[in-house]
Amino acid sequence: MEPHEKLHHDGVDLRRWRLEDAGVVLRLVTESLEHLGPWLPWAKPGYGMKEAADFVGKNDRDWAQRTAFNYAVLGPDQQVIGAAGLMSRIGPGGLEIGYWLHRDFEGRGIMRRAVIALIDEGFRLGADRLEIWHDEANARSGAIPKSLGFIEVDRCPVPEDQLAPAGSGTHLVWRLTASGLPRRPE
Numbered sequence: 001m002e003p004h005e006k007l008h009h010d011g012v013d014l015r016r017w018r019l020e021d022a023g024v025v026l027r028l029v030t031e032s033l034e035h036l037g038p039w040l041p042w043a044k045p046g047y048g049m050k051e052a053a054d055f056v057g058k059n060d061r062d063w064a065q066r067t068a069f070n071y072a073v074l075g076p077d078q079q080v081i082g083a084a085g086l087m088s089r090i091g092p093g094g095l096e097i098g099y100w101l102h103r104d105f106e107g108r109g110i111m112r113r114a115v116i117a118l119i120d121e122g123f124r125l126g127a128d129r130l131e132i133w134h135d136e137a138n139a140r141s142g143a144i145p146k147s148l149g150f151i152e153v154d155r156c157p158v159p160e161d162q163l164a165p166a167g168s169g170t171h172l173v174w175r176l177t178a179s180g181l182p183r184r185p186e
Contacts, residue, residue: 001124001125001126003063003069003086003121003125004121007071007114007117007118007120007121008117009113009114009116009117009120010113010116011076011113012073012074012110012113012114012117013073013074013078014071014072014073014074014084014114014117014118015071015072015074016059016063016069016070016071016072017055017056017059017060017070017071017072017083018056018072019053019056019057019060021056021072021080022049022052022053022055022056023049023052024072024080025052025055025056025080025083026047026048026049026051026052028080028081028082028102029043029047029051029052030047031102031103031104032101032102032103033045033047034103035102035103035106036100036103037164037165038164038165038166038167039134039135039138039141039164039166039167040100040164041161041162041163041164041165043100059085062087066088067087067088067089068085068086068087068088068089069085069086069087069121069125070083070084070085070086070087071083071084071085071114071118073099073101073110073111073114075105075110081101081102081104081105081110082099082100082101082102082105082110082111082114083098083099083100084097084098084099084100084111084114084115084118085097085098085099085118086118086121086122086125086127086130090129090131093127093128093129094127094128094129094130094131095122095125095127095129095130095131096130096131096132096133097115097118097119097122097130097131097132098132098133099111099114099115099141099144106140111144112144112147112148115132115144115145115148116148118130119148119176123178128177128178129175129176129177130150130175130176130177131150131153131173131174131175131176132144132145132150132173132174133171133172133173133174134171134172135158135164135166135167135168135169135170135171135172136155136168136170136171136172137166137167137168138166138167142172142174145174145176146174148176149176150174150175150176151174151175151176152172152173152174153173153174153175154171154172154173155170155171155172155173156170156171156173157169157170157171158170158171
């Protein structure tokens with residue numbers, strides 16, 4: 001089954017990243033370094049056009065290889081405000097959901113709705129489980145899986161190369177299976 005290049009849930013749209021999005025990625029990340037940097041080791045001073053171009057290029061290659069399906073999250077005026085995706089790095093049958101958002105759009109439920117779109121797409125693609133991994137100290141990231149019926153299934157050390165400045169060094173692992181899907185209003 002082919003992944004959809006556009007997703008939608010409750011007023012939030014996602015679309016596949018385009019190579020020409022490197023400039024917008026650069027702007028989003030550099031404007032949000034204080035917000036993203038504590039939790040994402042790659043979001044640091046010196047993030048430049050090379051890193052942004054590498055990000056969209058890798059997303060394009062991953063899509064072609066079917067190892068990840070990453071999307072630009074679109075805001076109210078269809079401007080790109082963040083990223084969310086499905087990645088096959090948790091083993092056969094599973095997809096990990098990852099996300100980040102520009103600081104100006106936090107606290108509006110946008111990412112929660114984007115994750116719902118990814119849940120629907122992940123199970124449509126045939127995943128038997130979806131997982132969200134985040135640092136134990138990152139309460140905002142943890143609020144999303146908790147609110148969507150994911151179950152905490154593990155705590156594990158963060159690999160040295162993924163340790164972020166504000167991180168505790170422990171990843172929480174949340175899992176949702178198709179049989180565990182909560183009923184939600186459409």
